[in-house]
Amino acid sequence: MEKKSIEIYEASSVHSDRESIVDLLAERPEQGSNFLAYANVVCVVAGTGTLGLPYALRMGGWIGVGVLLLSLIMSIYTAILLMKCLYYNGKYRLSSYQEIGRHAFGKPGLIAVWFFHSSIVLGAPIMYLILSGTQLKGLVHTDAISVKAWIWISAAIVAIPFVTMKTLKEVAVMSVFGALATVVLVAVAVRGSVMDLSNPAYADVGHNNIILANLPTTVASISICFGGNVVYMHVEEAMRYPRSWNRVVAAALATCSILYLATAIPGYITYGDLAKSPILDNLPQDNFTKVGTIVIIIHVILAAPILLTSFALEFERLTDITVARRGKVMEFVWRTISRLVVVGFCGGIACTVPYFGDFLSLLGALGNCTLIFVLPILCYFKLIGWRQMKWYELTWCGIIMIIGVISAVIGSIDAIKALKKSFDSDNA
Template sequence: MEKHEVTYASSVTSDKESIVDLRAERPEQGSNFLAYANVVCVVAGTGTLGLPYALQLGGWIGVGILLLSLLMSVYTAILLMRCLYYNGKYRLSSYQEIGRHAYGLPGLIAVWFFHTSIVLGAPIMYLILAGTEVHSLVNSSAISEKAWIWICAAIVAVPFVAMKTLKEVAVMSVFGALATVVLVIVAVRGSIIDMQNHNPEYATITHNNVVLANLPTTIASISICFGGNVVYMHVEEAMRYPKTWNRVVAAALATCSVLYIATAVPGYLAYGSKAVSPILKNLPNDAFTKTGTIFIIIHVILAAPILLTSFALEFERLTDVTVARRGKVMERVYRSIIRLVVIGICGGIACTVPFFGDFLSLLGALGNCSLIFVLPIIFYFKLIGWRQMKAYELLWCAFIVIIGVISAVIGSIDAIKALRNDFINQK
């Protein structure tokens, strides 16, 4: 067995051993609830606040697209986890390993590129968002936005460096998930108030059922809201009862969908054709909206260590930073240095790279849609096979891949246009 591959059943000696045996109870690991909270915290994210704008682009059909994205995401999350145990002898360690076992070096490189763009790019955007929002709340010129970004990076660094795996970080995700719920409540409350008060600013709004011209962009925007595959392997690895993964991921993504609908529908009803992203810009400028902003900051600061830990675990496996190899003390030293360098790079990029948001949108459109919809099915067909699938399953898989490709292409085109405008405006 290669050193980067992990097994949970030392007695396994044959390819005929079942996946159920490999996914036996792991007494030292975390609970199903922590795994559920981890997925909700990472997947729900700040994308929740952009959904009324997604409906503004595509119309009410966006609600159906959202529910369809839920079904597709749950299905591919289950297929992806089956790929981890495909040979019946050991559990693969990561998404990258699935790609390598399926298509060799090209598969490894493809997953590594998309995976890294998300698990590092999203925390960078979180630092930018947290720093700028804190600066606007404090409303003081004594501390600049860049300084606040570094302060937020230092806060994120504490759990990122101190906690080794997602089992420990999962405790933070419970608070992150609660922050998302509060954020949704604030958005719903503000939307309802504006509807009841008949705000004259929104007297001329319109609502559409379907806007065909914007439908591809709507699909891309909503599909990306279910991006969580980058951490699923590590969440499942930290579960005490891995055989319950299917139920946990289905419950978590369903919860995210409830939060999405609860934000999108009232937001689009209230603001219609004038809905913007994030929806907080539409809401009444009162204490509750400021509370929502505070909870955005809390959420992104708690979600960033989860994604960064996912990247760090892969890098530490690649560089063989383990207790067995380095010893207990030196493993801690090497791990701390690696993670401090990672958070330092993220903070530096957040402060210095121009147009990073639109550049990240380009990587996110390609990365998220590929990792969520396209690659899990392609890898499953290669590692486990498609011949045992029924005709309707194959049609379903083909449909998911087509949606994933369309979302990636349209999202990339929009991001490229935005980047072009950024460079033109700079000149």
């Protein structure tokens, strides 16, 4: 067999069986295109984190723009390292992030990855339901339906594709519409920010270059904008050309960053220290903003099943909910029941903690900083080794891990304090 260059997965260089990696990365004709994979990543990653970016700049100052660009570079790098770990042994592809953790650190690694992974693939849909419910309440002016009722209505809508579509390959088509919805949302946010530049209410807003005390929380809030690690393994698994992963993930994250900058900079310039999360609460309440609200509701309803499917596939694999094990009919029955329970759980938590901005910060700090910046490097060092890396690569890895750990710890503490303050305010 011809030994082709495998630039995407240099992990194979530590194994003698290089041809087995070639076989693992061979074309998969039955799978989806690179464009669908790109759209999947953009849909999941760009998401609702876009709406919190002007507020993230409010917390940290203009340095947040630099943090965003640094997060982009770090996220691309760790996404590539993570995918190398999937193929580390040169004989077979690992099935998930959890499997990477288990192969690297045994049962403790499996439990650690499972915990942080679950906090994202369940936490992000919970955040989506909070956003969808609150925005629907503002959109439909009636006292007959409460925010909690709108959250449950959103959960019921999300349950339809989540239950009926079994794998990410089937859900992938939805991601194209989700990605387009994000572009429309950004356009609405930019338009509203530019219009409000002449609004007297925002004439004397303040801006900061850097607020050191809030920097870890700013990093945590921005990190959620690059939280695609939880689905990368399943997206790559559904790719026809897995060799193209590096180009796909780099292009997708770069696209997301362009959308982020287009939202964050005008939003912070206009609203400054009055910026809210989500930014929709600042924008002029006209028909265009209503369109943006409708678009974001559509987006979260399309994006939530992608993340939930990622969780469900792992759960069903662990519990043997397969056709081979249960039979076609019972597999469908058990899969339907388990997925409805998952949606019910997410809806219940969303009704209990209906604070979008605070929940966004906690999710970014607790789960994303660890899954995106810390664990991929630790797993890579353990599975493939750090001795083959250049000194500057090791330095770069050390910087990423330090940023990730500090942001996770301090960001989580600050987010929990903010949640407590929100609860206390409501109960006062």
